Amino acid sequence: MHLLFPHLTTERLQLREVTYHDARALLDALGDINVMRHFGAPVCRTKEDVYELIDLYHTNWGERTGLRFSITVKPRDRAIGLVGLHSWNHALHQADVACLLARAHWGHGYMQEALQAVIQYGFEQMKLERLRALVEPPNLNSRKLFARLDFHEVGRLNDGGVVYVEMVRTSERKRVP
Numbered sequence: 001m002h003l004l005f006p007h008l009t010t011e012r013l014q015l016r017e018v019t020y021h022d023a024r025a026l027l028d029a030l031g032d033i034n035v036m037r038h039f040g041a042p043v044c045r046t047k048e049d050v051y052e053l054i055d056l057y058h059t060n061w062g063e064r065t066g067l068r069f070s071i072t073v074k075p076r077d078r079a080i081g082l083v084g085l086h087s088w089n090h091a092l093h094q095a096d097v098a099c100l101l102a103r104a105h106w107g108h109g110y111m112q113e114a115l116q117a118v119i120q121y122g123f124e125q126m127k128l129e130r131l132r133a134l135v136e137p138p139n140l141n142s143r144k145l146f147a148r149l150d151f152h153e154v155g156r157l158n159d160g161g162v163v164y165v166e167m168v169r170t171s172e173r174k175r176v177p
């Protein structure tokens with residue numbers, strides 16, 4: 001496994017490690033109740049709140065339990081959202097997907113494009129075999145997004161009183177007997 005944080009490029013986007021410099025831009029997403037309603041983290045009020053989340057993401061990468069990219073639209077280097085993997089279980093070759101975009105950037109296909117790159121990286125470089133998205137039932141945008149990316153609803157899961165639709169995509173490797 002690489003020691004360097006990966007840098008992924010798609011047709012319109014750059015995905016790179018989230019840094020403290022992104023805090024102000026990310027507040028557009030992390031500070032918006034309309035974005036955070038189903039995200040599973042409290043709404044950030046200040047840049048310092050965002051720093052705390054970034055610290056957590058850096059710790060996750062240090063421990064190799066996850067990785068979180070800032071999404072930027074070429075040619076600018078301004079973060080419009082986050083995408084990544086967490087709860088990485090090395091023994092079971094699986095991880096959970098997380099993503100969000102500032103509201104002004106919804107409806108352009110950016111997340112679909114970003115996730116395609118992250119999924120490919122997860123399957124090919126991290127050798128994952130099963131990716132999971134936990135989506136709250138009323139979060140229709142996300143359910144649509146993951147369905148478009150070949151995630152299938154496998155059931156419901158109750159985590160501490162919050163009900164999620166469990167959506168799963170397995171790698172080609174896993175599907176071949």
Ligand SMILES: CC(C)(COP(=O)(O)OP(=O)(O)OC[C@H]1O[C@@H](n2cnc3c(N)ncnc32)[C@H](O)[C@@H]1OP(=O)(O)O)[C@@H](O)C(=O)NCCC(=O)NCCS
Pocket residue numbers: 034035036038039098099100101102105106107108109110111112113133134135136139141142144145
């Ligand atoms: C999840 C989230 C990132 C999805 O955003 P999104 O804009 O719906 O997703 P995409 O960026 O992939 O864009 C897809 C939309 O852009 C449209 N689109 C426009 N141009 C496009 C292009 N070139 N390529 C693909 N789609 C395009 C698609 O038709 C689609 O619109 P539709 O849903 O009305 O059909 C966003 O809703 C969000 O941040 N939600 C809050 C956080 C959250 O809930 N995260 C998930 C927790 S599990």
